[in-house]
Amino acid sequence: MVRQECTVENGHCVTGNGDCMTGNGKCAMINSDGLALVSPIDVSDMPSEAVGIDGVWYDVTQFKKIHPGGPIIDQYIGKDASTVFRAFNHDPAFLKRVKQVGRYKMAQHACDADFEKLRQYFTERGFFETDYVWYVMKAFVAMSWFIAGVTAVLAFDNFYIHMLGAVLIAFFFQQSGFIMHDCMHKTMTRQRIKDQFIGTFFGTVGFGMSSHWWHDEHIIHHIVTNAIDVTTKFVDPQMWELSWAQNEKLFPLFSGIFQYLCIKIQHITFVPFVVAIGRYEILTDSYRVERRWYEWIAIVLHWTWMIALLSQLPSWRERAIFYVILACVEGLFHFQLILSHYCKAFITMDEFHQVSWNAFQVLSNMNLHTYKFMDWYYGGLNFHIEHHLYPKMARKHLRTAGPYVKAVCEKHGIDYEMLSFVDALKKTLSHMKRVGAAYKYQSG
Numbered sequence: 001m002v003r004q005e006c007t008v009e010n011g012h013c014v015t016g017n018g019d020c021m022t023g024n025g026k027c028a029m030i031n032s033d034g035l036a037l038v039s040p041i042d043v044s045d046m047p048s049e050a051v052g053i054d055g056v057w058y059d060v061t062q063f064k065k066i067h068p069g070g071p072i073i074d075q076y077i078g079k080d081a082s083t084v085f086r087a088f089n090h091d092p093a094f095l096k097r098v099k100q101v102g103r104y105k106m107a108q109h110a111c112d113a114d115f116e117k118l119r120q121y122f123t124e125r126g127f128f129e130t131d132y133v134w135y136v137m138k139a140f141v142a143m144s145w146f147i148a149g150v151t152a153v154l155a156f157d158n159f160y161i162h163m164l165g166a167v168l169i170a171f172f173f174q175q176s177g178f179i180m181h182d183c184m185h186k187t188m189t190r191q192r193i194k195d196q197f198i199g200t201f202f203g204t205v206g207f208g209m210s211s212h213w214w215h216d217e218h219i220i221h222h223i224v225t226n227a228i229d230v231t232t233k234f235v236d237p238q239m240w241e242l243s244w245a246q247n248e249k250l251f252p253l254f255s256g257i258f259q260y261l262c263i264k265i266q267h268i269t270f271v272p273f274v275v276a277i278g279r280y281e282i283l284t285d286s287y288r289v290e291r292r293w294y295e296w297i298a299i300v301l302h303w304t305w306m307i308a309l310l311s312q313l314p315s316w317r318e319r320a321i322f323y324v325i326l327a328c329v330e331g332l333f334h335f336q337l338i339l340s341h342y343c344k345a346f347i348t349m350d351e352f353h354q355v356s357w358n359a360f361q362v363l364s365n366m367n368l369h370t371y372k373f374m375d376w377y378y379g380g381l382n383f384h385i386e387h388h389l390y391p392k393m394a395r396k397h398l399r400t401a402g403p404y405v406k407a408v409c410e411k412h413g414i415d416y417e418m419l420s421f422v423d424a425l426k427k428t429l430s431h432m433k434r435v436g437a438a439y440k441y442q443s444g
């Protein structure tokens, strides 16, 4: 950690920890990624398990057990959660459910006020509202891929058309995945139960993975993106795999000769692994953990239609090839999420609570540069920085939000990165190679 020159306005440090009382411009601490750090809050007199919002401690000892956002709230006990509370569009009225148990001195990052102003501007422009006509079209597109895929299997007696059917079904999976993503962020009807139901229809019955399992992991991924606590082995669950380490900070989680060999050749295995086993991995991961009966009904429904479709193919060989093609094409779609994060900043949980949450969302994300007409293919999530900063924003508005977010980043010197898919892949592969080379063997 080093000290950086900081900007002083009206006697206050506007770059870093807000303690620049001397005005000598040398007081803000920055970490190795160049992020300004604020001093940790003094919690010595915090009376109970409390979360800080806008300078007030709220006792969550009981509430955390029923918090709809899940146990991730634990990570904010004794911490200031004002930014993340707003990022998930919590209604301030929710706070009436919890008791105030004290006050604390907030330390603010200069950029946060601008990101918040942007939120208000986007709210006024209706970016957090649902366009139902747009969603009807999205559902129509997804179902069209499905009908085309099924028709290719049922109406033709030709091997190659059957395999084309596998590709079409993979596109149905992709579009269903995006709709499930919206629903699990509650950005469709914006009503919890309805969105979860629609999300389960597209994500579990359609795509085949447990949508609620995915939601539970995804919420954590959004809040502690690219973060790790080595002591407790707590890590962004969507950003770590057993077979590669995309950042040096993940090294303590790996050991043994098998993982050593995997990491050493990770830049070679990365693409084939994602394509060939990505789908099987995500499905089996979700089945291993899932215990909710309604999810299991949806999983059975998925396999019912899938087996019924496969049974229409003339031989076991053709069925096997069909599913492998379908899984590989769907595996290709996984790159989008991976490329948006893998070569970006990683952070320890200690530092995580000292940096600006907004600034770190920008630094731990990358946008994919593409033409507007291709947004359907990326589900609009090619504007991943905007999605992470404003997870409740309707995805049809992410592209429009882009230039505004970029302007705030430029104002505050935060590196806003946007690369083409090919450049992002090249950068990720050379990053994986460099990280793999740095890994030293650790016995298990």
Ligand code: HEM
Pocket (backbone or CB within 6 Å): 051, 058, 060, 067, 068, 069, 070, 072, 073, 074, 075, 076, 081, 084, 085, 088, 090, 094, 095, 097, 098, 184, 185, 186, 192, 219, 223
């Ligand atoms: C005392 C403070 C808090 C209260 C009273 C509270 C309350 C709530 C409520 C009522 C919801 C449901 C909103 C809805 O369905 O529209 C919710 C959702 C959520 N909360 Fe909190 N929350 C608090 C703090 C936090 C903190 C500190 C975090 C981050 C670590 C967080 C993360 C979330 C997330 C991610 C969701 C959305 C879950 C989803 O979309 O399924 N909350 N919270």
